[in-house]
Amino acid sequence: MRFEIDFLNLKFRAAASEAVSFRVCETAVSEKSKESSELSALDLLKQQDRESAKRALAARLFRNGVKQEDPVDLSYQVREGERVEPITPESGEALEIYRHSTAHLLAAAVLDLFPGTKLGIGPALLDDPKGGFYYDFQRDDGGRFTPEDLPKIEKRMKDLVKRNLEYRRCEMSKSEAEKKFAEMGEPLKCELIEEKGGDTVSCYTIEGTPFVDFCLGPHIPSTGKIKAIKLLSIAGAHWKGDESRAQMQRIYGTSFFTQEELDAWVKQKEEAERRDHRKLGPELDLFSFSDPIGPGLVLWHPNGALIRKVIEQFLDGELYRRGYGFVNTPHITQSELFHISGHLLHYRDVLYPEMKDLENEQVQYRLKPMNCPFHIQVYQSRQRSYRDLPQRFAEYGTVYRYERSGVAHGLMRARGFTQDDAHIFCTPEQLKAEIFGCLDLVDFIFRAFGFEYKTELSVQHPTDHSKYLGSDEVWEMAENALAEALNERGLHYQRMEDEAAFYGPKIDFKVVDAIKRTWQLSTIQVDFNLPERFEIEYIGSDNKPHRPIMVHRAILGSFERFFGILIEHFAGAFPPWLAPVQAIVLPISDRFNERAVAVERELRAVGHRVQTDLRSEKIGKKIHDAQLKKIPFMLVIGEREAEGNTVAVRDRVRGDTGAVPVADFSARLSELVRTRALAT
Numbered sequence: 001m002r003f004e005i006d007f008l009n010l011k012f013r014a015a016a017s018e019a020v021s022f023r024v025c026e027t028a029v030s031e032k033s034k035e036s037s038e039l040s041a042l043d044l045l046k047q048q049d050r051e052s053a054k055r056a057l058a059a060r061l062f063r064n065g066v067k068q069e070d071p072v073d074l075s076y077q078v079r080e081g082e083r084v085e086p087i088t089p090e091s092g093e094a095l096e097i098y099r100h101s102t103a104h105l106l107a108a109a110v111l112d113l114f115p116g117t118k119l120g121i122g123p124a125l126l127d128d129p130k131g132g133f134y135y136d137f138q139r140d141d142g143g144r145f146t147p148e149d150l151p152k153i154e155k156r157m158k159d160l161v162k163r164n165l166e167y168r169r170c171e172m173s174k175s176e177a178e179k180k181f182a183e184m185g186e187p188l189k190c191e192l193i194e195e196k197g198g199d200t201v202s203c204y205t206i207e208g209t210p211f212v213d214f215c216l217g218p219h220i221p222s223t224g225k226i227k228a229i230k231l232l233s234i235a236g237a238h239w240k241g242d243e244s245r246a247q248m249q250r251i252y253g254t255s256f257f258t259q260e261e262l263d264a265w266v267k268q269k270e271e272a273e274r275r276d277h278r279k280l281g282p283e284l285d286l287f288s289f290s291d292p293i294g295p296g297l298v299l300w301h302p303n304g305a306l307i308r309k310v311i312e313q314f315l316d317g318e319l320y321r322r323g324y325g326f327v328n329t330p331h332i333t334q335s336e337l338f339h340i341s342g343h344l345l346h347y348r349d350v351l352y353p354e355m356k357d358l359e360n361e362q363v364q365y366r367l368k369p370m371n372c373p374f375h376i377q378v379y380q381s382r383q384r385s386y387r388d389l390p391q392r393f394a395e396y397g398t399v400y401r402y403e404r405s406g407v408a409h410g411l412m413r414a415r416g417f418t419q420d421d422a423h424i425f426c427t428p429e430q431l432k433a434e435i436f437g438c439l440d441l442v443d444f445i446f447r448a449f450g451f452e453y454k455t456e457l458s459v460q461h462p463t464d465h466s467k468y469l470g471s472d473e474v475w476e477m478a479e480n481a482l483a484e485a486l487n488e489r490g491l492h493y494q495r496m497e498d499e500a501a502f503y504g505p506k507i508d509f510k511v512v513d514a515i516k517r518t519w520q521l522s523t524i525q526v527d528f529n530l531p532e533r534f535e536i537e538y539i540g541s542d543n544k545p546h547r548p549i550m551v552h553r554a555i556l557g558s559f560e561r562f563f564g565i566l567i568e569h570f571a572g573a574f575p576p577w578l579a580p581v582q583a584i585v586l587p588i589s590d591r592f593n594e595r596a597v598a599v600e601r602e603l604r605a606v607g608h609r610v611q612t613d614l615r616s617e618k619i620g621k622k623i624h625d626a627q628l629k630k631i632p633f634m635l636v637i638g639e640r641e642a643e644g645n646t647v648a649v650r651d652r653v654r655g656d657t658g659a660v661p662v663a664d665f666s667a668r669l670s671e672l673v674r675t676r677a678l679a680t
């Protein structure tokens with residue numbers, strides 16, 4: 001019954017102008033204000049700067065000098081005491097408005113092609129591998145969208161873009177809106193209005209299309225502003241994510257300000273799929289999950305475990321050099337420990353349920369979700385003096401957190417994982433030097449893996465300290481120590497106000513991988529809370545007890561997640577220092593098997609990780625298979641090599657690089673490993 005819509009649009013427009021005139025009456029105090037209230041945001045922006053007004057998608061609104069949380073449409077009628085700034089494609093707020101508007105465009109195109117389709121919700125997505133927006137639909141004719149429909153819908157969207165149709169906002173009372181959407185046969189929208197609508201409800205239409213949406217906005221002024229669109233996929237969805245509710249189909253798409261940006265995103269998405277650790281893990285025999293063991297619990301296979309071992313040994317050496325002591329603590333504890341620490345209060349939903357002690361009903365045990373309280377117990381096992389500080393305890397501590405099974409995502413979000421955890425106990429005077437030491441270590445380790453990184457310093461709110469624990473003096477001291485350490489290390493960082501943990505300020509690191517994706521990995525957190533809760537002390541030079549400061553820090557985060565990121569960063573082609581097999585010896589026929597085994601033995605004797613392919617396959621097939629396993633070097637042995645004690649070296653990237661004596665290859669590989677070279 002979509003023919004009613006034009007009529008409806010007219011009524012909507014009438015409602016909109018009523019709402020505006022109502023506003024004008026309300027604010028018409030003086031002649032001057034009446035004048036300014038007749039101007040739209042766009043009119044004002046044009047007066048300020050014609051160029052940026054032309055590029056504006058929406059506007060930032062200031063009322064009596066205070067920035068309002070929600071941006072407004074360019075058609076917004078500016079009132080007395082208000083001022084606007086343009087939101088252009090460069091503005092932080094722009095992409096969400098742009099993509100939300102593209103989602104509306106998708107719905108308009110679908111309604112055009114498939115009349116009677118019911119609408120769910122259609123939000124923008126900003127950092128989701130699935131796309132930049134979606135819209136949920138329910139077909140009236142009982143049909144289902146198929147992948148073949150996507151190009152048709154996309155084409156209709158582009159047609160609507162060409163016609164440069166206006167996005168229009170109108171406001172009406174809640175009951176009026178409910179009535180209109182009921183008339184239009186949109187029960188789901190009625191439900192939304194009922195739940196979320198205030199006294200006045202805003203709706204958006206796209207000129208000349210049957211589309212009407214209950215929506216807060218803002219939106220771009222017209223479809224012509226949308227420059228690059230792509231529809232991506234169709235997925236099943238349920239209304240409000242509730243499986244007992246109506247089944248819907250979700251169409252994902254994305255949009256960018258330029259075609260170049262869109263092309264780059266599509267390329268990166270394909271690259272990410274090619275690198276997906278969940279695909280490469282089984283292919284390279286690195287890890288797996290098992291149904292009888294359960295979701296989120298990782299099995300490290302020999303190839304994966306070897307890489308982990310190499311990383312652990314690398315860390316061991318660095319930590320020892322930098323004055324850390326290693327500790328090992330149990331996987332379970334009496335619940336009492338997490339009572340004292342407060343974890344039972346704050347982290348209850350990620351804790352696994354209690355286990356009963358069979359001999360004592362009063363005692364319960366828990367799997368540990370974090371290592372910190374255990375390290376505190378090590379600290380408290382004896383009296384500490386200021387001369388003992390700093391104490392640095394490191395552990396590859398395995399913890400268990402109950403993630404909902406739907407949330408587990410390969411290695412990236414496991415239920416059992418091992419942190420490269422450490423806790424530093426120090427005096428306030430030592431804090432800066434300790435933070436500096438952590439920054440230095442983080443930098444050293446990230447470089448070894450070829451990661452660039454970004455740094456953020458999270459501090460408390462500048463004025464409102466109500467949700468933060470600890471005195472103003474101690475916060476100021478700690479925040480200054482962190483900032484000074486960052487400056488002295490020469491690190492650029494972003495200062496994030498009101499982003500600190502309730503128990504102290506922190507520094508976070510995000511690494512940038514080979515395809516420019518960012519991952520939150522490391523964190524260095526100052527903690528004023530646990531030392532209080534556990535009442536830990538040291539005896540100062542004044543012979544009196546003092547409270548030490550505690551620093552939590554993890555660099556890789558968890559081995560599982562870090563490994564997932566590493567697999568994708570290198571696309572499974574690990575550099576020689578990490579590769580589980582560094583070289584494979586390939587005899588070109590059975591006649592050279594004996595020689596091949598001798599070469600393998602010689603290289604293994606100096607610690608290289610080498611295998612031999614003795615199958616009776618053609619050399620081409622052996623090379624092909626080694627290449628699939630992404631082994632850095634293939635050492636081919638034929639007549640000439642066997643006689644001359646050489647190997648013909650094939651590099652997985654450059655191909656054939658010529659024959660060299662075995663000892664020369666061995667020395668070169670040793671050097672690549674020693675320097676942790678990233679390229680061969």
Ligand SMILES: [Zn+2]
Binds near residue numbers: 104214215
């Ligand atoms: Zn909307």
Ligand SMILES: [Zn+2]
Binds near residue numbers: 370371372552
């Ligand atoms: Zn900790």
